[in-house]
Amino acid sequence: MTQRKIIHIDLDCFFAAVEMRDNPKLGDQPIAVGGSVSSRGVIAACNYPARTFGVRSAMPTAQALKLCPHLLLVPGRMQAYKEASQQVMAILKRYSDIVEPLSLDEAYLDVTGSALCQGSATRIAEAIRHTIKTETGLTASAGVAPNKFLAKIASDERKPDGLFVICPHQVPDFVARLPVQKIPGIGPKTASRLQELGVHYCQDVFKVPLARLIRQFGAYSQTLLERCQGLDQRPVSAERVRKSVGVEQTYAQDKCSLQDCEAELPALLSTLQQRLERHRASSLVHKVAVKLKFHDFQQTTVEQQVQTADLASIRSLLVTAWQRGEGRPVRLIGLQAGLAEQDHKQLMLEL
Structure with a gap:
């Protein structure tokens, strides 16, 4: 292979x-x-x-x-940032046909088998960084590794304006000493739960009985174990399927009652539905969620499986989220529609 x-x-x-x-x-x-x-x-x-x-x-x-x-x-x-991003993404495509943008400012490239720079991924990364700086005046950090997970970790190792390489033979030692909170997708709450189990570094996860990991983290246990071994089989994909569409609003004045929050739902839902139509995704909705951020910046999210994003479902979720806040004033309300996969249509993320 x-x-x-x-x-x-x-x-x-x-x-x-x-x-x-x-x-x-x-x-x-x-x-x-x-x-x-x-x-x-x-x-x-x-x-x-x-x-x-x-x-x-x-x-x-x-x-x-x-x-x-x-x-x-x-x-x-935003228009200036989009234009700069488009310029950078065009540069990346000179070096690989397989470029996966993650956002305006980051992307993966698969250079397996490339003849550029004598086939050296390290030299390709250096060439990309030099070209970006020369043509755009911006600096970029780069990570080179055998998979996406490690490449993303590597790009943070020499920030700013640096390059870090993880060779295949270095993977076991590098990952063993990697703090678990550096694994993409592990937030403060998950990291705290892992620390309660005595897991501070990736090598520590294998000291925890598998049954206990599954009880604590469910289906995510498999991904966790793979990442802690430095494994990631996800391909770099030039076409990314949109998984959700959302909208949120921060208010100049806190919403101090449930009724005040409910009054904002029609406008938010209308914007959400417009975005779903723009992405031709209305028929793909299978889940909706309501997020509330309270005056103290704590937040909660409630979600439900549905067939359509309607006001009744969203209002019900809002009530649950409001009750979790125990009456705290709300500074932000967000709505999100989760999208099911579709075999015959790729919904592209827009820059």
Whole structure:
């Protein structure tokens, strides 16, 4: 079986980097792309000088300004980010026919069997990084590994503007010492549950009886065991199937009652249905979910199997989510429709 060669490219602090490139006057001062305090915005991206103060993406803007009072807030320019992303993705396609974009600022490439750069995935990754910097003025970090999981992990090892390679013979030792929270998909809650079982590094998971893992994590146990061995059979796919469509709204004033939240549902549902129509996915809906983020930034999500996204189903889920919040004011409401797979139609993710 041919050993795969996978590259993960991740543009460094992408939104902020585009702003710094387009406005050299910003220099090296801490900047963040995000909403103003008055609009209760959150940080979409920040540069590395801002990160030294503890500012992070998805952080409330007010909190970011407390950590870094001289933080410069820059309004987002999505069209500029899309154009930069399209330029980068076009560069990636020069190096492989198999490119899988994950978002505006990252993608996988499969270069197995490529004749470029004498067939060296490492040299291809270096060439890509150099081309991106030369043609766009942006920097990218890259990870090279035998599979997608490890390539993504590797691209974080030398950020920013770096390259890290995991050769096949290095996989066992590298994964054994890998903290489990670095596995994509393992969030704080799952990491905490693993730590309660004594699992801090990937090698620790094999000390836990399989039956106990299954009780704790169900079907995810299989994926967990595979990742902790450095295994990942997922192919790099040039066509990605959309799995869900969603909409959410952060409100300038908290919604302090269930009735206030219910009043927002028709507008949110209308937007969701428009997005489903745009993706020709209305007939594929098999699950709906309601997310509430409370005034203290804690959040909960309730979901249900359905055949259509209708107001009655969504209202019922909202009631359950509201009850979980025990009457706490709500700052954000989100709706999401899960989509079933379709054999005859590929729903492409838009950049």
